Amino acid sequence: MSDTHSHDHIAKHVRVYITVFVALLVGTVVTVGMYYVHLESVALTVAIAVFIATVKASLVAGFFMHLVSEKKSIYTVLAVTAFFFAGLMAITIWAMHDFPDNTADTQQPLPGAAAAAPAPHVP
Amino acid sequence: MDIPYTTQLREDTNLYNAKVGIWLFLASEVMLFGALFSSYILLRVGAPPGTFPHGLLNIPIGTFNTAVLITSSITVVMAWASLKMGNFGKFKLFQAITLLCALGFLTIKTFEYRDKFIHYEVWKNDGTRMTGHIEGNPWFWDTQTLKTKNLPAITFSPDAHHYAEPRTHGAGAKGEHGGHGAAVQIPAADIKRLSAFVPAHSTYFGIYFTLTALHALHVLGGAIVIGYLWGPGAKMWKTDPERFTNRIEVSGLFWHFVDLVWIFLFPVLYLL
Numbered sequence: 523m524s525d526t527h528s529h530d531h532i533a534k535h536v537r538v539y540i541t542v543f544v545a546l547l548v549g550t551v552v553t554v555g556m557y558y559v560h561l562e563s564v565a566l567t568v569a570i571a572v573f574i575a576t577v578k579a580s581l582v583a584g585f586f587m588h589l590v591s592e593k594k595s596i597y598t599v600l601a602v603t604a605f606f607f608a609g610l611m612a613i614t615i616w617a618m619h620d621f622p623d624n625t626a627d628t629q630q631p632l633p634g635a636a637a638a639a640p641a642p643h644v645p
Numbered sequence: 646m647d648i649p650y651t652t653q654l655r656e657d658t659n660l661y662n663a664k665v666g667i668w669l670f671l672a673s674e675v676m677l678f679g680a681l682f683s684s685y686i687l688l689r690v691g692a693p694p695g696t697f698p699h700g701l702l703n704i705p706i707g708t709f710n711t712a713v714l715i716t717s718s719i720t721v722v723m724a725w726a727s728l729k730m731g732n733f734g735k736f737k738l739f740q741a742i743t744l745l746c747a748l749g750f751l752t753i754k755t756f757e758y759r760d761k762f763i764h765y766e767v768w769k770n771d772g773t774r775m776t777g778h779i780e781g782n783p784w785f786w787d788t789q790t791l792k793t794k795n796l797p798a799i800t801f802s803p804d805a806h807h808y809a810e811p812r813t814h815g816a817g818a819k820g821e822h823g824g825h826g827a828a829v830q831i832p833a834a835d836i837k838r839l840s841a842f843v844p845a846h847s848t849y850f851g852i853y854f855t856l857t858a859l860h861a862l863h864v865l866g867g868a869i870v871i872g873y874l875w876g877p878g879a880k881m882w883k884t885d886p887e888r889f890t891n892r893i894e895v896s897g898l899f900w901h902f903v904d905l906v907w908i909f910l911f912p913v914l915y916l917l
């Protein structure tokens with residue numbers, strides 16, 4: 523948001539803040555409500571919950587943190603952040619296809635270790 | 646020496662310096678929490694079936710705490726808007742509500758933690774597992790405690806349901822308060838492992854406490870700054886109102902970020 527505001531301009535913003543506040547509360551109720559609605563697909567349940575959280579976070583960032591009308595230098599900082607955050611999550615998802623074969627539960631026993639009792643799993 | 650660009654906009658960024666500073670800091674915070682979220686994803690996806698606890702947190706309490714943080718977010722932005730409109734009295738009122746919300750959030754979180762510290766899981770030698778409470782609600786007991794205290798047995802009130810057993814979705818909405826079976830005596834010799842719901846219990850509680858404690862530290866830090874600006878720091882309003890308003894905006898940006906992190910933490914840890 524620009525750093526010079528008229529009284530009326532701010533008053534208009536206050537109405538937006540209240541609308542966003544109500545939307546955030548509704549979003550919270552919907553998120554919790556989803557928990558009680560049994561969906562067969564776990565992936566769909568996760569996708570809906572993350573989608574609602576993303577919408578809520580966007581409302582907070584966009585209006586409470588004024589990102590809908592910020593300066594270019596802040597968008598530049600956030601674009602770099604978004605790039606690295608997306609990269610972090612991409613590496614995480616990539617790794618999900620990699621590590622299960624390396625766990626104790628799925629590893630083949632080493633030659634000569636067949637007689638050894640499997641170690642109990644401690645979560 | 647005067648600090649430059651506390652109110653005046655820099656030519657190159659078109660912002661006052663503190664605003665650039667807080668956004669750079671928040672960018673680093675995104676990566677900090679992002680790394681922990683990615684850890685959560687890997688731990689959860691990599692957990693063998695039945696070993697990643699689910700439904701052990703109190704959803705109504707978590708929902709209430711979410712509403713508390715959302716409320717504090719609007720009072721922070723309303724406090725800033727009040728200063729922009731020259732109403733110092735309203736600023737004081739809104740930030741007082743913010744501080745009460747912060748205190749309320751941390752108090753509720755403390756009680757939630759306490760519930761975990763007195764809640765236990767027992768792994769028996771026969772392969773059965775149960776969750777519940779030990780008579781007297783002791784804190785932080787583990788397998789070693791039984792030996793140290795030379796206890797022959799524990800009196801255990803098992804929960805009606807173990808998290809590894811399937812059940813109707815949503816039935817565990819009250820978490821550990823879902824009811825107890827009759828108390829049973831479990832000989833110490835039959836216990837293979839005993840653990841409270843602490844980080845050592847499982848990777849779930851390890852990441853749960855890491856994420857929520859780090860978030861709670863942010864709430865505490867934000868509340869200290871907001872409290873300072875509400876109390877002794879508020880005298881700047883008389884000498885340099887524009888700079889004071891900018892300070893409130895910057896502290897508010899941090900506070901909204903703390904709210905934003907919780908918006909993701911709540912469904913991830915409590916619901917999914």
